[in-house]
Amino acid sequence: MNSIDHFNLRSFDLNLLIAFDALMQERSVTLAARRLKVQQPAMSHTLATLRATFNDELLVRVKQTMEPTQRALELHKPIRDLLAQAQDVLRGSRPFSPATDERTFRLGLTNGLEVLLLPELAARFRQHAPSVSLVARAVEPSDATELLDSGELDLAVGCYEAPVSWQRRELLFEETLTCCFNPTLLRFGVPIDRHAYVETPHAVVSLNGELWGCMKPVLEDIGIRLNIAASGPNFLATLMMAREGPLLTTLPSRIAALYAPIFGLTTSPVPLPCRPNPIAMVWSMRADQESGSVWLRNEIRQAGFVKYRPGTPSAVIAAE
Numbered sequence: 001m002n003s004i005d006h007f008n009l010r011s012f013d014l015n016l017l018i019a020f021d022a023l024m025q026e027r028s029v030t031l032a033a034r035r036l037k038v039q040q041p042a043m044s045h046t047l048a049t050l051r052a053t054f055n056d057e058l059l060v061r062v063k064q065t066m067e068p069t070q071r072a073l074e075l076h077k078p079i080r081d082l083l084a085q086a087q088d089v090l091r092g093s094r095p096f097s098p099a100t101d102e103r104t105f106r107l108g109l110t111n112g113l114e115v116l117l118l119p120e121l122a123a124r125f126r127q128h129a130p131s132v133s134l135v136a137r138a139v140e141p142s143d144a145t146e147l148l149d150s151g152e153l154d155l156a157v158g159c160y161e162a163p164v165s166w167q168r169r170e171l172l173f174e175e176t177l178t179c180c181f182n183p184t185l186l187r188f189g190v191p192i193d194r195h196a197y198v199e200t201p202h203a204v205v206s207l208n209g210e211l212w213g214c215m216k217p218v219l220e221d222i223g224i225r226l227n228i229a230a231s232g233p234n235f236l237a238t239l240m241m242a243r244e245g246p247l248l249t250t251l252p253s254r255i256a257a258l259y260a261p262i263f264g265l266t267t268s269p270v271p272l273p274c275r276p277n278p279i280a281m282v283w284s285m286r287a288d289q290e291s292g293s294v295w296l297r298n299e300i301r302q303a304g305f306v307k308y309r310p311g312t313p314s315a316v317i318a319a320e
Contacts, residue, residue, distance in 0.1 A: 017079050024059075024068060024080075027059070054071060096291040102131040105133070111205065120303050121300070141161065144156040148163075154283070154293060155282070160282045166284070168288055174277065174278050174279070177253060178251060180256050183266045186200065190268045192268045193271060198224060202230075222272055235259070243263045250270055
């Protein structure tokens with residue numbers, strides 16, 4: 001971008017450009033004065049100032065009308081473009097139009113949210129925002145602040161606690177836990193009792209390679225030790241293990257409601273006093289009022305998995 005000579009520019013009355021555009025539009029000192037709500041002598045003085053500034057007559061009388069000189073014609077388009085840009089800035093940025101705009105949104109998600117959010121969000125984009133793209137990545141809570149600050153992420157959704165003061169956080173829902181099992185391999189009644197739940201071998205999600213995986217803090221919180229037989233890197237892996245073997249798996253209730261029927265699994269409440277896990281979205285304050293970010297956040301609020309209430313049929317997640 002070219003540098004601006006602020007010292008010399010401040011000596012120029014930028015209102016002259018507005019007057020010049022009015023004169024070019026009206027081709028009349030009287031009508032231009034009326035448009036700008038000033039007296040005719042004042043507009044005549046302004047025209048004289050413009051002529052001196054640009055060292056050109058700008059408008060000359062031809063019979064009963066004022067006609068622009070070649071210099072005036074050359075000046076008019078860039079000056080009008082400049083005034084249009086200034087008007088846009090003062091009115092605010094052009095609002096995001098999902099139906100026509102091209103844009104890429106970048107999301108950070110904690111583990112598991114991708115199987116809930118991305119299928120529905122991608123479908124909503126194709127329906128309502130066909131030229132908008134979506135890029136999602138797994139982001140640990142400890143990394144979210146820096147990625148939002150740097151602009152690498154537009155939004156983070158998942159297990160994110162209260163952000164720094166220059167970021168905003170909105171709680172979407174509090175997630176509970178549900179266990180799943182293959183009813184042909186484990187013939188439990190529903191709901192599963194505490195003894196059966198604790199003693200039956202489990203498959204759990206583990207992001208760090210430890211056998212206890214993501215269940216470890218939950219179980220330590222209530223002082224329970226499960227019979228962990230296997231761990232996998234994501235929720236779909238544990239669902240498949242539960243389908244193929246006599247294993248229980250414990251998942252977020254929304255994932256269980258949506259995917260357990262696909263794998264032929266039965267669901268049951270977890271018979272332990274587990275605290276709900278808050279799921280929130282976090283964004284930078286600089287994007288708080290930006291229309292594209294506002295639209296994206298509203299799309300996520302409208303998603304069926306956000307509105308889902310544990311205990312309702314899994315079809316609710318996809319239908320709402």
